[in-house]
Amino acid sequence: MPFLPFGTRNLTLEEAHIDKRLECKQVTVETRDKCKLAGIIVKNDDNTIIDDHEPIIIYFQGNAGNMLFRIPIFSKLILHSSNIVKRVQIVAVGYRGYWFSTGSPSEKGLQIDALAIYEFVRRLYPKNPIYIYGHSLGGAVALYLASNEKIQKDLKGIIIENAFTSIKDMVTTIYPQKWLPYKYLVNIPLLNRNKWDNYRVIQGIKIPILFLSSRNDEIVPQEQMIELHKMAKISKKKVWVEFKNALHEDIFSHKGFVEAIKVFINETISDIRSR
Structure with a gap:
């Protein structure tokens, strides 16, 4: 962690192909x-000032590349004909060690990053409803952030796309062979400092959760998303949306992606949550 395809550290905003x-x-x-x-x-580049009722999405990326690679996702959410609720802004900040961010990534480091990103967004938009969206590794970061009781009370909902149950489970998935040492080494605390125990963390999430799951996920077995959905027992609203032909990275390109998020936001943005 992280996996950075060639050139992603140096790709600038000016070099990215962004819809005008x-x-x-x-x-x-x-x-x-x-x-x-x-x-x-x-x-949306329409020079309209965002009002206090319009949603902000904090996006936490998966392990590969940088946020500029996610521009097609953001374009789909912002420019799609059916659009989200009124207007939406997306704040997407890279973790330490990603893109031009300084530092080296670790579970503890990314957790510090998540808190800083949330505080930055709340200072920038003190009254707007906030949603957090995490894909894959970003799902772990999003769940950690939402597990903070004070922050959880401030969120309208969380969107999880193709997340995993834990690093230990992912190591077993990637290296199932009994003769390989990896799945045994993850049980040694000093050797496994990145645990991302989402299976446990999600059990404390009370706010609404939208699960976006690829049936043909070639990286994270769908069974892990199913298990996370099962363990979100105290969430006041659980929504499961499956994309039958989608892979790990391409849910956004499939029919129903924008609609699922639009319905989720419409149904939760005005909710009065009991605390």
């Missing part, structure tokens, strides 16, 4: 341990 109907602004978020995280804010 989008406004994409680069931002920097500083963490409490002085890492500087590079990110973007994406919205």
Whole structure:
């Protein structure tokens, strides 16, 4: 962690192919341990000032590449003909060690990053409803953030796409052979500092959760998403949307992606949550 395809560290905003109907602004978020995280804010380029009722999505990426690779996802959410609720802005900030962000990635480090990103967004948008969206590794980061009781009370909902139950389960999936040492080594605390125990964390999430799951996920077995859905027992609203022909990375290109998120936001944005 992380996997960075060739050229992704040096790809600039100016070099990215961004739809002219989008406004994409680069931002920097500083963490409490002085890492500087590079990110973007994406919205419709129509010069309209966002009001306090319009949703903000904090997007946490998967393990590969950088946030500029996710521009097609953001374009789909913002520019799709059916659109989200009124207007939406997406804040997508890279973890330490990703893109131009300083520092080296680790579970503890990414957790610090998540808190800093949330605080940055809340300062920027003090009254807007906030949703967090995590894909794969980003699902783990999103669940960690939502597990903070104070922050959870401030969120309208969480969207999880093709997340895993734990690093231990993923190691067993990738290396099932009994003669390989990896699945045994993850049981040694000093050797396994990145646990991402989503199976446990999701059991404390009370806010609405939208699960976006690829039946043909070639990276994270769908059974792990099914298990996460099962263990989200105290969530006040669980929504499961399956994409039969989708792979790990391409749910956004399949029919029903935008509609699922639009319905989820419409049904939760005005909810009065009991605390």
